[in-house]
Amino acid sequence: MIWFQAAIYTILPLFLFYHLLKTDFASRKQLILDWLAVLMFLAFIFIIGPWHIYNHYLRWLWPALFIIVSFFALKRIPKLPMKGPEKDKGYKFSIGIGIGLVLYFGFIAVNGLSGYILAERDQAIELTFPMENGVYAFGHGGADPSINYHNEYLPQQYAYDILQLNSWGMRASGLSPTNLEDYKIYGTPLYSPCSGEVVHAVDEYKDIAPQESPNEQGSPAGNHVILSCKGADVHLSHMKPGTVEVEEGEEVNTGDRLGKVGNTGNTTEPHLHIHAEKDGEGVPITFNDRFLKRNSLVFN
Ligand SMILES: [Zn+2]
Numbered sequence: 001m002i003w004f005q006a007a008i009y010t011i012l013p014l015f016l017f018y019h020l021l022k023t024d025f026a027s028r029k030q031l032i033l034d035w036l037a038v039l040m041f042l043a044f045i046f047i048i049g050p051w052h053i054y055n056h057y058l059r060w061l062w063p064a065l066f067i068i069v070s071f072f073a074l075k076r077i078p079k080l081p082m083k084g085p086e087k088d089k090g091y092k093f094s095i096g097i098g099i100g101l102v103l104y105f106g107f108i109a110v111n112g113l114s115g116y117i118l119a120e121r122d123q124a125i126e127l128t129f130p131m132e133n134g135v136y137a138f139g140h141g142g143a144d145p146s147i148n149y150h151n152e153y154l155p156q157q158y159a160y161d162i163l164q165l166n167s168w169g170m171r172a173s174g175l176s177p178t179n180l181e182d183y184k185i186y187g188t189p190l191y192s193p194c195s196g197e198v199v200h201a202v203d204e205y206k207d208i209a210p211q212e213s214p215n216e217q218g219s220p221a222g223n224h225v226i227l228s229c230k231g232a233d234v235h236l237s238h239m240k241p242g243t244v245e246v247e248e249g250e251e252v253n254t255g256d257r258l259g260k261v262g263n264t265g266n267t268t269e270p271h272l273h274i275h276a277e278k279d280g281e282g283v284p285i286t287f288n289d290r291f292l293k294r295n296s297l298v299f300n
Contacts, residue, residue, distance in 0.1 A: 002053075002175050009045055009054045013062045016041065020073040026091055027084030028077050033098035035073060040105035042066055047112035048146055051295050052137040053176075056169040059295060108146065115144025115151070118291045124284035125230040125276055127193035128254050129300050131261075134188065135165040136300065139271060142293035143284075150275065150282075157282035159275030160292060164188055172269070176211045180263055183210065186270040187240060188261045192252045193274070196229025203244035205264040212268070221273070222265020225258050230276075232283045237273040238265050 016038045025031040042062055051059040085091045118124065129136070140161040142148045150159035163171035164185035172183045180186045205222045221237035223244055228234075240262025246252060263270040276283040284291060287298060 006054055006175055009049055009051070010058060013042065013045075013065070017065060017069045020069055025076070025080055026088075028080045028082060030084055030091070030094060030098070031073070031077060031080060033095060033102065035070065037098050037101040037105070039066070040102050040109060043109035044105040044112075046295075047109050048294070050139055052139060052163045052165060052169075052171040054170070056137055056165055056295070056297065058169070111144060112142075112146045112294075115142035115147045116293050118143055118284055120284055121291070124286045124291065125194075125232055125234075126286050126289065127230075127234065127276075128191075129287045129298055130191050130193045130236065130258070130274065131162075131164070131185075131188050131272070132191065132300055134184070134300060136185075136298040137163045137165050137171060138292045138294055138296045138298075139163050139171075140294060141296060142291075147294040153282075155277045155280055155282050156275045158284040159273060159282065160285065162272040162274065162298075165297075176269075178210055180207060180210055180270060183263075183270040185261050185272065186263065188272075190236060190239065190258045190261060190272065192227065192254055192256045192258055193236075194227060194229035194234060195253045196227045196234075196251070198225060198246045198248055198250045198252060199228045199233065200224070200226035201244055201246050201248050201250075203239070203242065203259070206241055207263045208267065210263060210269040220266035222267065223259070223262060224265070227252065232276040232278045234276045234285075235274065238262055238267045238271065240264070 020035060020038060046059060138160055140148045140150060143151060145151045150156040165171060166184045174182060202219065203223045221235065223239040223241060224235060224237040225244060225246060226233050226235050236258060240260040241264060243259040245257050245259050261270055261272050276285050
């Protein structure tokens, strides 16, 4: 499955570009429709795709190539007939498919984009990014379930799942390695994102193997720390066993070490889950005044 998905993100766009450049379109309408369908497909994978798995920087290659391809593809318009063989079944079918694809991918892309807008911006709390020395990618983040699966669960509606990228722009060495150490973020030190009090600290669960179906460890958060700061409870979850350095009741300052990133609790691979909640409702978090979404990067 992961290889199939990888092909969609890394190879399929090349076929679509080839299609736009080389197909003998029967009419201007057909070319423009196919061009729009490719545009919507690229928007869909750009916004919804988890690029940290494949290569974050490839995400930007496709739009850049699309601009060049569009120049050559659209240049062919004047040479094509205005009207196609409107009665031909194959032609009608291809126009129908084109319209369907534009609507389908367009709808998903717009849905994803809607999650970039934070309606409750004034309620966001500003935190200090809790990790250093690296490039961090957001696997889940934003205000729509299509880019942040937590969004459907009120207390975690603005949660972030954060990965770290290696020099290849990938979150691991390989597509889905089974070794924890192959994930760049595994063992990365975690620092307090705010000054406040530790209201809960747990360090009793073992790491689970990556890419296994999440098991029930008794605590979905696994080893975790909850801080009370800025009027909210800030949760940092899935920490590495034996690394939690703070205790309940302790006061911490921004930048104090809390522990390390691990893979405990309800998780499929090493990542930092962070969310803030108040009275059972998720509170948006900003880092450096940015509300982050899937595929956002933080260079720290
Ligand atoms: Zn999460």
